[in-house]
Amino acid sequence: MIPKNLLVELFVEELPPKALKKLGDEFARLLAAGLKAQGLATDASVVTPFASPRRLAAHVTAVAPQAADKAVSQKLMPVSVGLTAAGEATPALLKKLASVGADASAVATLKRQMDGKAEALFLDSMVTGATLIEGLQKALDEALAKLPIPKVMQYQLADGWTSVNFVRPAHGLVALHGDTVVPVTALGLTAGRATHGHRFEATTDPIELRDADRYAAPLAEQGAVIASFDARRAEIARQLQAAAARQGLTPIDDAALLDEVTALVERPNVLVCKFEQEFLAVPQECLILTMKANQKYFPLLDAAGKLTNQFLIVSNIRPVDPSRVIEGNERVVRPRLADAKFFFDQDRKKSLESRVAGLGKVVYHGKLGTQGERTERVRVIAKAIGAQLGGAELAALADRAALLAKTDLVTDMVGEFPELQGTMGGYYARHGGEPEAVAIAIEDHYRPRFAGDALPRNDAGLAVALADKLETLVGLFGIGQLPTGDKDPFALRRHALGVIRMLVERDLPLRLDDLVATAARAMGPLLTDAAAPAQLLDFVYDRLAGSLREQGYSAQEVDAVLSLRPARLADVSARLAAVRAFAALPEAASLAAANKRVGNILKKVDGTVAARVDAALLHEPAEAALNDALALATPRADAAFERGDYAASLQALAALRTPVDAFFDGVMVNADDAALRANRLGLLATLHAAMNRVADLSKLAT
Structure with a gap:
């Protein structure tokens, strides 16, 4: 039984563009997995997905006509x-x-x-091994059942009685093993070898496929369709760059838009269009958003990154004279741009400060009040942060920016395009004569919005962004709205990571516990759960631990540093580097083990052991030697710690290895004499405190 290549295609009505790529990839993957599970294909079989607006297809190499007996x-x-x-x-x-x-x-x-x-x-x-007809039928049924369909559609077959559920009505099924039709069925269809090309530009219809390996080429030549999603995407990208280069411009870089347009066209044809220069008076973010979101156009930028009045469209037809297509798209975009200009002009008739009162009518959360009330809380937190970072002047700028930061929520432009909140606030602040620092802070106070996003550009922006995220975190934790599992409707994980990034990457001299306490005080009686601040601190340190592990630090290193809960997160990277350097020392393993042993001894003692030693009670030479070594090493370690040289602080402790080992070899800690026992425990408590300022070294013990 000679293996041959297999082709399966479902020909359907226009598929949802945002789901097309995933549907195509999953259809091919699931189909191949079903064949492999039955022994009809192997791990060496190559799977090629195809997806266009009206088809899902898969090509699988080396598929056997029957699986081997087992x-x-x-x-x-x-x-x-x-x-x-x-x-x-x-x-x-x-x-x-x-x-x-x-x-x-x-x-x-x-x-x-x-x-x-x-x-x-x-x-x-x-x-007996499954035949291809049996196996492909099973694999096809399973693949269709498991497809990640965003919304299932129910439709009737030609008999008028039978109902079928699928993403879109299906009108054709192809299944070819080599040049032989495999008579499987799906969605009320029986497989054949005929498919269809472009609705308007196919030269042959239907297209009869000779064999499984002649698929993409006949569709392109006779059907005017590029069947491969990736090939079509690459062709669109090539045409966009070429068309822009002819104008001396650059198309906007937007991978999601490129994916969506790829899912909308079968025969891409990029054309250059224009709009009136007068619209460029509107902030370019507004124009770019309306062209991308509403029309799926690609705006063109000049060498300085500024928007021009030219844009690119990706047409699904290639007429000899494209002027009508160009004129139609220029006509369609004009009202959209006019709306944006109208919103911008109307919004500028009122100052941001005059809109503050309107925030009192916008509900933020049923238990946390309005956006107006929230603004007052953010102001309190932002002022406190501003005062710490830059005194009274920065506190005043942060307060002003916090007062105005949310006012663009009640503007027409943001009402139409919520994605522009913050951005429009910055434009309107400048128009109203606000200081540039305030305008920038308003623009940036949502940052970072996502992983890799830029941080606020100035200190006022940092103060307001921190305040905004802390108010959200403390407020929602305070009313019990914590993330659970993979559910995080208020994006609290993202807010926590944003706080971490600002504190760490900007090396801010702020304590996390103080920030949370400030936010908790600002919440006042709304903070109904007294345990919320402590829960929030746990949550933030957990997010920080996950982030550090993703950056390549080991779980041991992260645990050693974060178990001490360093309040200044900007110090964490230096502490981790110091721990890594310490772990490479020959004394590290012995000291880490000793530290763990000391910790276990102290845990078993009832009450708190004071780190205090009476030299007169040091009877054994080993305990006196350890006390002397601590007296020499601790000041050096502490001095290095205070100046932020954590590596030097830990390295100063390396001198303790020999006296620590000698102590445990020659001294009985739990002596019968209570005074001796208490003094030795005090010596161990002193050692423990000295060793665990930078990190909990016991976490390094294996």
Whole structure:
């Protein structure tokens, strides 16, 4: 049985563009996985997905016409149930054999094997391999059932009675194994070799496919369709760059838009269009957004990154004279740009400050009040942060920016385009004569919005952004709205990571616990859960730990540093580097083990052990030597710690290895004499405190 290549295609009505790429990839993956599971394809088989607006297809190499027969061993029942004391088959065994297609003659061939603690009977047999028709039918049914369809559509077949559920109505099914049709069925269709090309520009319809390997080429030549999603995307990108280069411009870089347009066209044709220069008076973010979101156009930028009045469209047809297509798209975009200009002009008739009162009518959260009330809380937090970062002047700028930061929510432009909140606030602040620092802070106060996003550009922006995220975190934790599992409707994980990034990457001299406490005070009586601040701190440190592990730090290193809960997150990277350097020292393993031992000893003591030593009670030479070594090493370690040289601080402790080892070899900590015992515990508490300022070194012990 010679393997041949397999092609399966579903021809459907226009598929949802945002889901097309995933649908195409999953259809091919699931189909191939089903074939492999039945032994019809192997891991060496190459799977190629195809997806266009009206088709999902998969090409799988080296698919066998029938799977190889397979030896199987089937457990029947325990020996005690299947055989009598004389070794004869019981009625239960005979009934079981009949159910699997065997008779009493098979009793003699049964094997006895231990199954857990009891001996069981097993039947060895050969299972005939699945034929391609059977296997492909099963694989196709399973693939269609498991497709990640965003919204299922129900439609009737031609008989007028039968209903089918699928993403869109299907009108054709192709299944070719080499040049042979595999007569499988799906969605009320029976497979053949005919497919269809472009609605308007195909030169042949239907297109008869000769074999599984002649698919993309006939569709392109006779059907005017680029069947491969990736090939079509690359062609659109090439045409966009070429058309822009002819104008001396650059198309906007937007991978999501490129994906969506790729899912909308079968025969891409990029054309250059224009709009009136007067619209460029509107902020370019507004124009770019309306062209991308509403029209799926690609705005063109000049060398300085500024928007021009030219844009690119991706047409699905290639007329000899494209002027009508260009004129139509220019006509369609004009009202959209006019709306944006109208919103911008109307919004500028009112100052941002005059809109503050309107925030009192916008509900923020049922338990946390309005955006107006929230603004007052953010102001309190932002002022406190501003005062810490830059004194009264920065506090005043942060307060002003916090007062105006949310006012663009009640403008017409943001009402139409919520994605522009913050951005429009900056434009309107400048128009109203606000200081540039305030305008920038308003623009930036949502940053960072996502992983990799830029941080606020100035200190006022940092103060307001921190305040905004902290108010959200403390407020929602305070009313019990914590993330659960993969559900995080208020994006609190993203807010926490934003706080972490600002504190760490800008090396801010702010304590996390102080920031949370400031936000908690600003919430006032709305903070109904007194445990919320502590829960929030746990949550932030958990997010920080995950982020650090993703950056390549080991779980041991992260645990050693974060178990001490360093309040200044900007120090964490330096502490981690110091721990890594310390771990490479020859003394590290011994000291880490000793530190763990000391910690365990101190945990077993009732009450708190004071880190205090009476030199007169140091009777053993080893305990006196350890005390002397601590007296020398601790000041050096502490001095390095205070100046932020954490590596030097830990390295100063390396001198303690020998006296620590000698202490545990020669000194009985739990002496009968209570005074001696208390003094030795005090010495260990002193050692423990000295060793664990930078990190909990016991976490490095293996």
